[in-house]
Amino acid sequence: LFVAKPHLTNVFTGDSRQKKYNGDASIVARPQTTGEVSRILKYCNEKRIGVVPQAGNTGLCGGSIPIAKEVILSVECLNEIEYFDSISGILGVQAGCVLQDLQNYAAAKNHLVPIDLGAKGTCQIGGNVSTNAGGSYYYRYGSLRGNVLGLEVVLANGDVLNLGYNPSHLKDNTGYDLKSLFIGSEGTLGIVTKVAILCPRLPRSKCAAFLSCQNFEQVTKILQMAKMQLGEILAAFEFMDDGVLSIVKEKVALPLSEMYPYCILIETHGSEEDHDREKIERFLTNTMEDGIVLDGVLAQSLSQVEDFWKIRESCNPCVAEEGFVYKYDISLPVNDFPLFIEDIRNKIPPEKALRTCNYGHVIDGNLHCNIVELGNFKVDLELSKSLEETVLESVIKRGGSISAEHGLGQYKHIHLPRIRDSATLSSMYAIKQQFDPKGIMNPGKYLPPQMSSE
């Protein structure tokens, strides 16, 4: 049950994907059942020991990395698939199931898990739920808030709550929707031990196109045309700029021979191959005839669809390998993307080898803006502060979000007082107090330390 050896804890205390955060812990608990989770939390609550819940440890804001030698509670041993109903599509699983394993399981049963992200081979569903993970299919299949039908959670005092983890029905309006609180609260209110998620049917026809265009205005135009002309088959629409692609192309082959300012990846899901193909080809012809798309390729097989996604999913890891990354995950009206990018560019000192890499789920208005200092892995604290201030200002004045999907963790929570009114913040603290009065759940994260009394 317990792992106390330092060399083994490195796996849990290091930030596997970015190498940005490093915590310190001497105990990693790996319970095998909900009962064990309950006993551990009850004990830690009595002794006032901080607990860091951890699933796949792929978070990008250090939310699962300990700060001050807290006990890491990993759910990775809670990895059983408990239930699947092929008529409703409800999948009931334990929190430590790896997302890709669930995707493979669902596919074998002709269904699809409604989220997909680059970290799928490592991230676990409990973590996805606790961070309200977004991913590439948000537009088509909706957010986890809509697709999670029920949870089993364990509170700080060891109480086990069944919040609709009852895989037999979809609609239920009986009482306060407590499970919503646990979606996206990053382990600060309790630990998610089971998830019932609604899976749509696997599309019979899947297609993808990789396109290029000259500027961001055209990206926006193509997006609108896609929504209108592809209609119900549009499943994903991602963009990447030449900043990130110039780095990715060193590791992953790009389908277009020339480098263009912007590239777009479109995926469609439908029930009839011929119908979808016709729609896509007509849409592509229109964009080319209008001169909006400069060049592009249409996948001729499922392998080529995977090839296109490999490019998009390599953006994050490839950039991380080049140097220290000043990373921003924001929501903005799509038309404001270029204005925001301009604001950032103006703040970059020309003497530093900094490259801006912009990519993301543009269809959701979600921009991943990464500024990497090529060849240097040490953070420049002054630059970090100035960039961050620019990001905040630029986003807040446009009514956007400073964390579209990556969450708050131990990094972004300090900005909460600037973006939330005091009444809202008070309510959040009240909820935290209600569920975790002793403050043992993921301390130092998500909510900034309160300024007022205490």
Place this chain on the structure above:
Amino acid sequence: MKILVGVKRVVDYAVKVRVQNNTVDLKNIKMSLNPFCEIAVEEAVRLKEQKVADEVVAMTIGPKQATETLRTALAMGADRAIHIMTDLRTDYMELQPFAVSQIFQKIVEEEKSDLVLLGKQGIDSDCGQTGPMLAGLLDWPQITFAANIETDGTSMTVERETDSGTETIKIPQLPAVVTCDLRLNEPRYATLPNIMKAKKKKVDTRVAEDMGIDLSPRNQVLEVFEPAPRKEGIMVEDIDSLIDKLKNEAGVIA
């Protein structure tokens, strides 16, 4: 030099097939261009780009939907295409390599092709027989599993992959039949402008049953079944149990 490239419409490489009624269930399944045929098309187009070949003709044998496969080949750079229509199953269940190679023979003779490029095998039937049979029927030299091709349009040097290494064969005088293996090249993507252009390229249609060839299968498929699922690994307690299992159960050590 005129090149004839065979392209086959097969179950997409990424699909996990299922067996239903003693046959592979092809209902609503994603079909694509056979990966080895894709490599053959790429090689043919490269030879044209190098000005060694002056025409690349793609040919497929299959149902109405097989035109999609031809369109991929045309989008990759083939000049025109020939569609031999048939509703017979082309995954070995009905149409088999001997009939296929006879169809190719007829077309090669009509087209007066100088080089036939085929994929080394279809990923559905895994036969690898059409190339050699065709060469036999035409009485042409054959080189299979080509990993590198060099030609000036008259003679050809091919490196072929074998289990024991690479073999280099020289054909002093074309024509010849060459089947293509994985390492020959990296096929290009079909770009949008080329996909649009492909729509205007010529596709001639013929009916397989009207070609005066006996299309009946030579071999009868007795049974189709999925391979036994891989047995799960087990954990052993210590080295002695491991040795015991390797010796007495797996029989891999004396």
